[in-house]
Amino acid sequence: MSRDSFGSRFGALVAMAGSAVGLGNLWRFPYLVGENGGAAFIIVYILLSFLICLPIFISEFVVGRRSQKNAYAAFRDLSGGSAWRWVGLFTIIVPLIVLSYYSVIGGWSVDYLLKSFTFSFTGGESQSAMATMFSDMVSSTWAPLLAHTGFLLTTMLIVVVGIKDGIEKFSKVMMPLLFVIVIAIAIYSVTLPGAKAGLDYLFNPDFSKINGEAIAAALGQAFFSLSLGFGTIMTYASYVDKKENIMFQSTATAVSDLMFALIAGTAIMPAVFAFGINPQSGPGLVFETLPYVFGQMPAGGFIAILFFLALLVAALTSSISMLEVAVAYLVEEKNLSRIGACVVLFVICWVVGAVCSLSFGPLSHVEIAGGNIFDFFDDLSSNILMTLGSLLTVLFVGWRLKKTDVYDEFTNGGAISRNAKIFGVLWILIRYVCPLAIIAIFISGLL
Numbered sequence: 001m002s003r004d005s006f007g008s009r010f011g012a013l014v015a016m017a018g019s020a021v022g023l024g025n026l027w028r029f030p031y032l033v034g035e036n037g038g039a040a041f042i043i044v045y046i047l048l049s050f051l052i053c054l055p056i057f058i059s060e061f062v063v064g065r066r067s068q069k070n071a072y073a074a075f076r077d078l079s080g081g082s083a084w085r086w087v088g089l090f091t092i093i094v095p096l097i098v099l100s101y102y103s104v105i106g107g108w109s110v111d112y113l114l115k116s117f118t119f120s121f122t123g124g125e126s127q128s129a130m131a132t133m134f135s136d137m138v139s140s141t142w143a144p145l146l147a148h149t150g151f152l153l154t155t156m157l158i159v160v161v162g163i164k165d166g167i168e169k170f171s172k173v174m175m176p177l178l179f180v181i182v183i184a185i186a187i188y189s190v191t192l193p194g195a196k197a198g199l200d201y202l203f204n205p206d207f208s209k210i211n212g213e214a215i216a217a218a219l220g221q222a223f224f225s226l227s228l229g230f231g232t233i234m235t236y237a238s239y240v241d242k243k244e245n246i247m248f249q250s251t252a253t254a255v256s257d258l259m260f261a262l263i264a265g266t267a268i269m270p271a272v273f274a275f276g277i278n279p280q281s282g283p284g285l286v287f288e289t290l291p292y293v294f295g296q297m298p299a300g301g302f303i304a305i306l307f308f309l310a311l312l313v314a315a316l317t318s319s320i321s322m323l324e325v326a327v328a329y330l331v332e333e334k335n336l337s338r339i340g341a342c343v344v345l346f347v348i349c350w351v352v353g354a355v356c357s358l359s360f361g362p363l364s365h366v367e368i369a370g371g372n373i374f375d376f377f378d379d380l381s382s383n384i385l386m387t388l389g390s391l392l393t394v395l396f397v398g399w400r401l402k403k404t405d406v407y408d409e410f411t412n413g414g415a416i417s418r419n420a421k422i423f424g425v426l427w428i429l430i431r432y433v434c435p436l437a438i439i440a441i442f443i444s445g446l447l
């Protein structure tokens, strides 16, 4: 049976951008920018995205498209059957861990979308009422479990249909919609009286805040946002046509991801400041602060629906990419049918996700490394496993693959002369700069 693949350049691009654009852009990026020096952080973020992350992205692309196989087989076959295959397996397991708790947050966005349909935030409630609404929801047993189930099931239903007809079709419709919604909210948000304070918070550079920790935060965010170190880009790249230009596809994904993050910041912060509120971190920003803001602003009920719809769509186009990594593996290596693979993975992720969900309520007394189970999975995967996955991938491409093979894949057999011209620089970045920078930044973040 021939392998499924993306049907068009645009389809491959929106699917990759869909994986990149996600919850990370909508709540993590705006908050990190504000905390770490505004525009100064954005400059560091852009530099790291293009100097470190883009070469890693291209490395994953090369591995995936060269092998046209799942991540495990890609590492195995390209290394002539060596132990590198275990790195492949590692990059399959990490996205499953992330998917499990990502689906819990995806579930919260389902819950809040439903709440916004019933105009639950627009009765002029206080800020503390919104905080209570959120903590009541996450700490209850059944509502978040049900929403997590619905989110994961939807992810599975899209993936089960396949690459061209499932993932690609969904992304083609949803990604443009997502951009339109967030741009519309951003335009609305900057026209609110008092919006300027939010723009200042985001875009005024404060270089005194740039230290080792801020740089590590920028790199971690760039990894997470570009879905690096997870086997995802590798797996999607394995479905990309051999004629496509890797440099173009990679840069276009990185640019769309960055643009989306900046637009999301512009949608959120001016509105938050217009109502005189200090932005909170993480889920608190999206699920406590914003509902209060929606309750205060004119037409807020409608904006709330658009916002939570955007959040859900952004989460879904990312979650399908995480699931596909392991589905490809089980179908190609373990001979499972696509449905069989999806069902097995659904059960695993549902159970792990359910434990994460309950860690806000009935299991909140269980502490691992000073936090609840959810935080443990989040910290472990986004701070350590992801960095390790990216490091091992660039080491694989830079030190294990043959330079001529990487050149061949990157330039489509020498046909793309522009790529041939920049290959020398790219090779130095992949071989030396990226591994050293990842290690240095990782260590400085620990200090």
Ligand code: PFF
Pocket: 019, 020, 021, 022, 023, 024, 025, 095, 098, 224, 225, 226, 227, 228, 230, 231, 232, 318, 319, 321, 322
């Ligand atoms: N890039 C996604 C975000 O910013 O929310 C998260 C993500 C998607 C991480 C896919 C890993 C992955 F494989």
